[in-house]
Amino acid sequence: xxxxxxxxxxxxxxxxxxxxxxxxxxxAYVTRGVSRTIIGLVGDVQRLSNLDLRAQxxxxxxxxxxxxxxxxxxxxxxxxxxxxxxDVPIGGDHMTVxxxxxxxxxxxxxxxxxxxxxxAGAALLRGGAYKPRxxxxxxxxxxxxxxxxxxxxxxxxxxxxxxxxxxxxDVEVVASYADMLQVGTRNMQNFxxxxxxxxxGLPVLLKRGMNATIEEWLMAAEYIAQRGxxxxxxxxxxxxxxxxxTRNTLDISAVPVAQELSHLPVIVDPSHSGGKRNLVLPLSRxxxxxxxxxxxVDVHPTPETxxxxxxxxxxxxxxxxxxxxxxxxxxxxxxxxx
Ligand code: E4P
Ligand code: PEP
Numbered sequence: 420x421x422x423x424x425x426x427x428x429x430x431x432x433x434x435x436x437x438x439x440x441x442x443x444x445x446x447a448y449v450t451r452g453v454s455r456t457i458i459g460l461v462g463d464v465q466r467l468s469n470l471d472l473r474a475q476x477x478x479x480x481x482x483x484x485x486x487x488x489x490x491x492x493x494x495x496x497x498x499x500x501x502x503x504x505x506d507v508p509i510g511g512d513h514m515t516v517x518x519x520x521x522x523x524x525x526x527x528x529x530x531x532x533x534x535x536x537x538x539a540g541a542a543l544l545r546g547g548a549y550k551p552r553x554x555x556x557x558x559x560x561x562x563x564x565x566x567x568x569x570x571x572x573x574x575x576x577x578x579x580x581x582x583x584x585x586x587x588x589d590v591e592v593v594a595s596y597a598d599m600l601q602v603g604t605r606n607m608q609n610f611x612x613x614x615x616x617x618x619x620g621l622p623v624l625l626k627r628g629m630n631a632t633i634e635e636w637l638m639a640a641e642y643i644a645q646r647g648x649x650x651x652x653x654x655x656x657x658x659x660x661x662x663x664x665t666r667n668t669l670d671i672s673a674v675p676v677a678q679e680l681s682h683l684p685v686i687v688d689p690s691h692s693g694g695k696r697n698l699v700l701p702l703s704r705x706x707x708x709x710x711x712x713x714x715x716v717d718v719h720p721t722p723e724t725x726x727x728x729x730x731x732x733x734x735x736x737x738x739x740x741x742x743x744x745x746x747x748x749x750x751x752x753x754x755x756x757x
Contacts, residue, residue, distance in 0.1 A: 420467055421489045422447075422458040425479040432477025433458070443470055452647010453620040455479070457490065459645075486680070488637040490644035491651065496682040502622050502650045504599045505579040507542045509652050510684030513757045514749035515713035516741075517581055517686070519545035521728040522558065523565035526572070531720040533576045535735065540742040542757045544569070544578040545715055549585045549593070550727055551605045558726040566596035573598075581624055581715075587615040594619040604629045604656055604691070607639045617646025624715075626654045626688070629667055633676055640683060653677055653685045654715060655706075657692025666694025666731070669702050674709045686713035690731045696722075699733055700740055707748040716741065 422436060433449060433456055440447040445462025460467055464483070472481045486492040493499075501510040509515045518536035523529050523546045533544050548565025550558060561568070569580045579598035584590050585606060593600060599622045606612050607628035616623050623643055627636045640651050655674060657667025669692035677685045687709075689702030703714050719725045719732035733741060749756045 420460040420464065420472075421482045421484070422460065422472055422478055423480040423482065423490070424456040424458065424477050426455050428456060428477030428479075432475070436472070436475055436478070439470055439472075439475070440467065443467060450645050450647065453618055455647045457645055457647060486637075487634070488641040488681070490649060491637055491640045491681045491683055493678075493680055493682045498682065499678065500649070500682045500684060502652050502684055504543055504581070504622050507579055508757055509686065510712045512754050513712065514707065514745060514752070514754040515543065515686070515757050516541040516745050517543040517545050517713060517715040518718050518733075518741075519581075520547075520719050520725070521690075521717045521732065522547045522550050522726055523561055523568050524726050526568050528720060529568050529572045530575060532718050533572050533578055535718040535720065535733075535738055537576065537578065538742065539716065539718065539733070539738040540745045540756055541716075542578070543581050543599070544572065544576070545581045545601075545717075546572075547583045547601075547727070549583055549589060551583070551585045551603050552727070563592055566593065570596045584612070584616065587611045590615040590619050594621050597621060599624055599652075602626060602639075607631055607636065610642055613639055613642035614646050617643040617648045620648070622650035622652065623648065624652050624654055624686075626656045627658070627670075627673065629657065629659045631658075633673055633680065637677070637681055640681070651683050652712070653681065653683050654688055655685065655692075655711075656688035665692070665698065667692050669693065669705070671705050671709050674706065674711050678710065684712035686715055687711045688715045690715070690717040690728070690733075694728075694731050696731060696733060696737070699731065700737065700744060703741065703744055704748060707745065707752060710752065714745070 687706035
């Protein structure tokens with residue numbers, strides 16, 4: 420069982436619950452997050468249920484869920500959640516496009532990419548300042564300098580920014596510039612990082628590990644939620660299979676499956692999954708038609724000079740079609756392009 424405390428619950432409320440649970444022979448594990456406190460309970464479910472915990476002062480909810488991912492499970496949370504990044508909604512009846520460069524390289528390249536993203540119908544700007552690279556000799560990102568460029572670009576365009584954090588020690592600095600923190604595929608099971616972003620007070624975009632099952636992905640989300648942050652968006656970005664024609668295999672069925680198991684919004688990355696420009700539009704169509712709550716797409720003004728993932732970046736000529744795909748298919752799916 421899990422107790423979710425109300426945001427205004429006091430320390431006395433929490434202490435009284437711990438005492439109540441202990442007196443009933445149970446154990447209570449308290450996790451104090453930025454916006455709310457979560458108490459995990461271990462013990463005899465029947466005895467704990469008799470305590471009428473829901474009626475205790477400061478309690479917002481009590482969850483009795485069989486899944487190992489309790490806070491993000493849909494079992495006890497029938498309606499699907501909407502996560503807001505500043506004023507941009509993800510989930511519900513919305514279709515949200517996030518676009519931008521894979522990596523922040525220069526102020527000009529970032530601003531031009533933001534202009535391209537907006538032309539493609541994007542409401543949020545993506546861009547990596549800390550890049551998780553396979554090779555230690557590959558471009559690792561500009562670090563804080565890149566975050567400053569993103570913040571300047573937000574100033575000029577008004578687009579909120581989504582950017583990746585790769586190390587728990589960097590969460591504070593990245594959160595001081597970002598509007599949404601991204602945890603990438605390579606870090607999906609970096610538990611210290613998940614806990615740190617759970618405490619950062621910003622929405623989180625959690626990509627599926629390329630070798631992770633859907634259940635493992637949801638348990639990774641639970642690490643974030645357990646620190647008091649339920650503003651999590653799941654992102655299917657392709658998994659490793661025997662197929663070599665694509666960079667990864669987009670697991671399109673993960674969209675309805677994750678939506679059935681969890682109340683969190685689910686978006687798709689057609690760029691990192693396919694790894695090729697000519698696959699991005701077909702995979703975007705597939706994602707929206709499968710019911711995804713959004714897509715996250717790489718764009719670049721000059722992909723031939725890109726320092727990371729140029730071959731998968733959309734170019735100027737693709738933007739109108741992406742906008743059309745997102746607009747037309749969203750309407751057919753009963754969603755509004757935000
Ligand atoms: C991009 O965002 C990632 O950092 C990139 O896909 C890493 O891949 P690579 O380092 O194998 O090129
Ligand atoms: C990215 O979106 O910049 C990225 C690194 O993606 P992934 O973690 O899916 O490879």
